[in-house]
Amino acid sequence: MQTPSPEVAKAAEPVIEVRDLVKVYGGVKAINGLNLKVDAGELVSIIGPNGAGKSTFFKLLMGIEAPTSGKVYFHGKDITRLPCFRRARLGLGIKFQNMHVYQELSVFQNLFIPLRRNHKPDKIPGRVKVLLPQLHLEGTEEESVHRLSHGQQQWLAIGMSIALEPEVLLLDEPAAGMSAEETRATAEILKRLNRQGVTIGVIEHDMMFIRLLNARTTVLHYGQLFAEGSFEEIEQNENVHRIYLGKI
């Protein structure tokens, strides 16, 4: 048996790991002893019925909420107590479930704020010009965000997270409220990003979108890991079908 080279071993090191993660809201365990690893460069879909703890899990990863107990690791470093902005500086990016774009600003200004983190102001127009076509938002630079369609606002929200050039991107329902065509385009955006080396975690209810991603799929249920595997395996898992129909 061959020993993996140091490079391969490094590549296989989990970029994100949670151990025995618990989050209690008023007596309800939204996350209940969750253990999960995500390797560098992976694309992971996270599904589960309403109330499974998916969004809470992302909030705990990003540091928007603190866990009741358990640990969060980034490249093996304990980041459980780090505030959100420090995690962002380490390389974690998120798009929230609700859109969270700056409604009163233009598309350019929306992208300016995350881009300014890593770029000087005079470099930003160039960066925006590169980003907009990737997000299917060409020509909207000066447009006020509230004039964009729902799908365009979703892309902008994703784009703002991408603008930060994160190592790990967490997307909570990136295709919510999108047409079939827009959903397909969103899946393409994420796959392209993933090919460029960005580790991506996606929460989604739209099974067509999850099928398009065709990635490792993790099922959460009552705040615990319920099932894990390729999308085909999960799709054929009787137990997963049952929890979605409310039988477990």
Add this chain to the structure above:
Amino acid sequence: MRIFKLLTGPQTLGRGPLFWSGFLLVMIVLALAPQYLSRYEIILFSNFFISGFLALSLCLLWGYCGILSLGQAAFFGIGGYAYGIVALNLLNLHENTMLAILAGIVVPALFAAFIGAIMFFARLKGVYIAILTLVVSLLFQTFLLQTADPSYTIGAAYLGGFNGLRPASPDDPLLPSLILGFGSATIELDGRSYEFFYFVLGLLCLVYLGLRCLVNSSYGYLLVGCREDSDRTETFGYDVRLIQLSVFCLSAALAGLAGLLYTAWGTYVHPKVFDVAPNILVVIWVAVGGRKDLTAALIGAIVVEWVSLRLASEGEISLFVLGAILVAVMLFAPEGLVIKLASLASSLRPKRDRAAATRVES
């Protein structure tokens, strides 16, 4: 060129030649004011300009960063008292008030750093900040009102309770106007003089233009980011608490500047400046003009002050009418009268020119 871009950036109304021609015209009309206004009116206008600094301070904090302070008059009062106390103590020694001016700006900023650190690092938001800042202002008033006892002296300054700040003994100097310069090269700007009027007008113009550059800079974008969605801004790696704290201190420094100018203008400062009414009045100025734009807030302050003065001669009706104006504006132009008028004017212009007004108004 970069300065020009900052002055005419999208976070402020007025990008075209029309606005800047109007600005120049207003400055000329004001500069010529001593030619056609009485001495009494000039003195009043100096005071209106001082209100302008206070309005800009709240506009920056509330309009741009979304933090409503109901205690902006506290920093105004602290600035006024700090100026007075330092001036009374150092006047005989230095024969100018330069250090007192510095104290009038720095002391409120330091106090804001203390209060702000508690508020923002405890992640207080919205109404809690509004209440806390108002309570701080009222605490200052309560404390200063009970300082009539002669033991409340700081060197040559006697706090004086209800009667306000005054010299501790007849040998000490009186509370001075602004005395600028060093050594023997000093100039005294009496609050009733044309020189004071021009000094305050010039300073207000500088501060206004400086703030325009600030809100159109990267820092200004971050302020607006915090106003629009502070959680989202934090996910981009920005420590929102530090941004909020810094703008709170800057706003307090500006309010302190207004306070020290007020003390120098009237050579008088008293605990009433910390009362509820002055605190609310600042909010009315800024809300009536338009909180999300510096020009709108500045015009709001000067116009409302002028209207209140006109109404004051009619007796108690003044406050009633001011209240009615606020209610009417909130109902029909919640974004503020000046911003509403600017957006109406921009709707008559081609689409490209509308961009800036639309961003501010929405």
